[in-house]
Amino acid sequence: xxxxxxxxxxxxWNGRLVPNVTRVLxxxxxxxxxxxxxxxxxxxxxxxxxxxxxxxxxxxxxxxRLPEWMRPVLDTWRKFVAESGFRxxxxxxxxxxxxxxxxxxxxxxxxxxxxxxxxxxxxxxxFLAGNVIGMQLIAYQRAYIDQExxxxxxxALRYALRLNENAPYRLEPYTDEDQFQDFxxxxxxxxxxxxxx
Numbered sequence: 001x002x003x004x005x006x007x008x009x010x011x012x013w014n015g016r017l018v019p020n021v022t023r024v025l026x027x028x029x030x031x032x033x034x035x036x037x038x039x040x041x042x043x044x045x046x047x048x049x050x051x052x053x054x055x056x057x058x059x060x061x062x063x064x065r066l067p068e069w070m071r072p073v074l075d076t077w078r079k080f081v082a083e084s085g086f087r088x089x090x091x092x093x094x095x096x097x098x099x100x101x102x103x104x105x106x107x108x109x110x111x112x113x114x115x116x117x118x119x120x121x122x123x124x125x126x127f128l129a130g131n132v133i134g135m136q137l138i139a140y141q142r143a144y145i146d147q148e149x150x151x152x153x154x155x156a157l158r159y160a161l162r163l164n165e166n167a168p169y170r171l172e173p174y175t176d177e178d179q180f181q182d183f184x185x186x187x188x189x190x191x192x193x194x195x196x197x
Contacts (some may be wrong), residue, residue, distance in 0.1 A: 002103055011094070018103050019187060020102065023190070025136055027186070042125065045069075046124075048070065058091075072165045083114070089111065090110075092107065096143060097139075098147070106144060107121060107123050111152075117155075118152040120141050120157070121160070123160075135183045135186070137160070138183065
């Protein structure tokens with residue numbers, strides 16, 4: 001059974017601590033040149049955008065309580081849904097890969113109705129992480145397939161969806177299947193480092 005401690009950002013499988021996708025990929029994203037206070041503001045805004053999108057999907061969003069900066073983000077999200085016909089199957093869904101022993105929470109998986117395809121979509125305020133986003137997405141996809149045995153997920157596309165208050169939405173595709181091997185290499189490195197520290 002998979003459990004998640006939000007305060008510690010730790011996943012456990014049957015009580016045993018397991019690596020999570022974010023931690024596995026952390027060494028690949030160099031944010032050292034960004035001031036700590038700016039990073040924290042960006043992190044908080046990212047959390048807020050994820051929560052807003054999820055509440056909108058659930059029909060529980062209180063729009064009157066949104067801060068002013070989030071209103072254009074909500075409009076942009078809804079424009080994406082209208083233009084793509086995106087229908088969410090799962091949102092903020094925790095996954096565990098039984099073979100490789102890692103966990104994480106994927107943003108969204110659903111159907112891009114107008115494209116006639118299923119897709120994993122990671123909501124981002126920026127694409128600063130570059131191709132690491134592709135590794136994140138494929139790690140979530142493979143864990144979801146392992147856990148849910150969803151045949152549509154095997155052929156699903158992978159996208160990052162940029163949503164922020166200063167620009168129109170942008171859907172960035174990630175198609176490199178080799179990125180899963182790169183992710184597994186990072187996972188092995190994390191385990192070896194932990195063994196010898």
